[in-house]
Amino acid sequence: MEQVIRDKIRQVKKGDQSAFEDVIAFYQDKIYRHCFRMIGNAHEAEDIAQEAFIRAYINIHSFDDRRKFSTWLYRIATNVTIDHIRKRKPDYFLDDKIKGTEGLDMYSRLISNTPSPGEEAESRELQRYIHQEITRLPPKYRSIIILRYIEEFSLQEISNTMDIPLGTVKTRIHRAREALRKKLRYV
Amino acid sequence: MNCHDKAHRLIHTYLDGDLSKAEEKILSSHLEECEACQRHLYELKRTITLLPSTEQVSAPADFTKNVMQKLPAEKKRVTYLRMWKAHPLVVSAALLFIFMISGVFATWHQDSELVVSKQEGLMIEENTVIVPADVTVSGDVYVKNGDLRIDGSVDGNVTLINGRLIEDEPRQGEPLMASVGEVSGELKQIDQFFDWIWYQVEYVFQNVFRF
Numbered sequence: 001m002e003q004v005i006r007d008k009i010r011q012v013k014k015g016d017q018s019a020f021e022d023v024i025a026f027y028q029d030k031i032y033r034h035c036f037r038m039i040g041n042a043h044e045a046e047d048i049a050q051e052a053f054i055r056a057y058i059n060i061h062s063f064d065d066r067r068k069f070s071t072w073l074y075r076i077a078t079n080v081t082i083d084h085i086r087k088r089k090p091d092y093f094l095d096d097k098i099k100g101t102e103g104l105d106m107y108s109r110l111i112s113n114t115p116s117p118g119e120e121a122e123s124r125e126l127q128r129y130i131h132q133e134i135t136r137l138p139p140k141y142r143s144i145i146i147l148r149y150i151e152e153f154s155l156q157e158i159s160n161t162m163d164i165p166l167g168t169v170k171t172r173i174h175r176a177r178e179a180l181r182k183k184l185r186y187v
Numbered sequence: 188m189n190c191h192d193k194a195h196r197l198i199h200t201y202l203d204g205d206l207s208k209a210e211e212k213i214l215s216s217h218l219e220e221c222e223a224c225q226r227h228l229y230e231l232k233r234t235i236t237l238l239p240s241t242e243q244v245s246a247p248a249d250f251t252k253n254v255m256q257k258l259p260a261e262k263k264r265v266t267y268l269r270m271w272k273a274h275p276l277v278v279s280a281a282l283l284f285i286f287m288i289s290g291v292f293a294t295w296h297q298d299s300e301l302v303v304s305k306q307e308g309l310m311i312e313e314n315t316v317i318v319p320a321d322v323t324v325s326g327d328v329y330v331k332n333g334d335l336r337i338d339g340s341v342d343g344n345v346t347l348i349n350g351r352l353i354e355d356e357p358r359q360g361e362p363l364m365a366s367v368g369e370v371s372g373e374l375k376q377i378d379q380f381f382d383w384i385w386y387q388v389e390y391v392f393q394n395v396f397r398f
Contacts, residue, residue: 016269017255017258017260018269020255020258021251021255024250024251024254024255025251028246028250028251029245029246031246032244032245032246032247032250033243033244033245033246036244042244042247045244046246046247046250049246049250050250050253050254050257053254054254054257054258057258057259058259123240126237126240127240130237130238130240134238145238149235149238149239150238150239152239155203170199170203170205173199173203174196174199177199177202177231177234177235178231180234180238181227181230181231181234184230184233184234184237185230185233185234187237
């Protein structure tokens with residue numbers, strides 16, 4: 001697949017726009033998910049992910065063929081997201097309900113006598129809580145935590161993606177881990 | 188917590204997979220006697236295992252299409268090149284057709300001057316070509332943008348384009364060919380554009396298959 005993408009990028013560089021369609025289709029879920037995890041709501045995530053792909057297309061000539069395209073794309077997506085977070089009101093996402101989950105309240109859980117929906121709701125509740133805590137981290141820690149533990153990048157890959165020294169990546173990971181530990185220790 | 192600072196650093200180094208053999212020994216011996224640090228490590232590990240369980244979301248259904256619509260337009264030249272690559276035969280055929288039609292069109296509108304094939308004995312008066320009464324013209328006669336009067340005879344085909352065949356005494360009810368008994372070959376009159384195209388095509392084919 002790596003080779004297929006490489007060829008597609010070459011076609012795009014020659015000016016063939018239609019080749020970019022396959023590139024988007026291949027990475028759309030990964031990039032959208034990454035933006036969604038960082039920003040915490042679907043609507044904004046879509047806008048940001050779209051912008052990331054458009055930026056990638058416009059700047060395709062500055063992409064070095066010998067490197068991994070996905071790394072470059074993640075960097076763009078991360079930067080676009082961080083810009084976006086900086087621009088908007090800081091408290092905005094704290095009151096923002098995460099879309100895509102139906103809010104099952106405590107009553108429905110008490111009434112329910114079948115265990116499975118209850119458990120399901122509980123795990124969804126937990127997921128939502130974790131997600132919320134991640135989006136409460138400062139953006140530079142948030143992106144690194146997501147890349148490291150949810151998208152399972154290596155430390156070196158994160159360093160390449162974010163274009164920051166390996167030592168800085170480690171320092172930020174340590175701080176982010178500590179911050180999350182405090183939030184999640186009683187879950 | 189100062190006494191644990193070093194241990195905490197080592198714990199994180201361990202979680203990053205960067206621990207050396209010596210550091211590993213230091214950390215494990217510290218953990219054996221320090222419950223707070225054990226707990227700390229346990230909480231960190233648990234935090235990490237909780238993380239991947241965030242929601243699995245996918246991009247909206249028409250995400251790719253939306254992005255494609257927002258991209259700046261590509262250069263026209265590339266569009267044609269891509270079409271050529273995708274359907275080489277169709278594009279080549281279309282181009283050939285365009286060239287052919289435009290070529291035919293150009294020759295059709297080229298001039299309204301009288302054009303006559305060169306033969307002994309043909310006379311030209313203003314816009315009329317005359318085969319005199321006592322003359323036999325050998326070979327194919329070709330007249331364009333002019334009229335033709337045959338008083339004598341033609342030994343070959345006659346092609347008349349954009350012109351009329353003038354008869355001295357038009358005989359009622361008789362077909363045109365009757366007065367052209369003196370033409371040994373075919374008499375063709377062309378004054379419609381599509382006839383002209385047909386003639387061109389015929390001409391091309393005759394030349395192609397004439398080996």
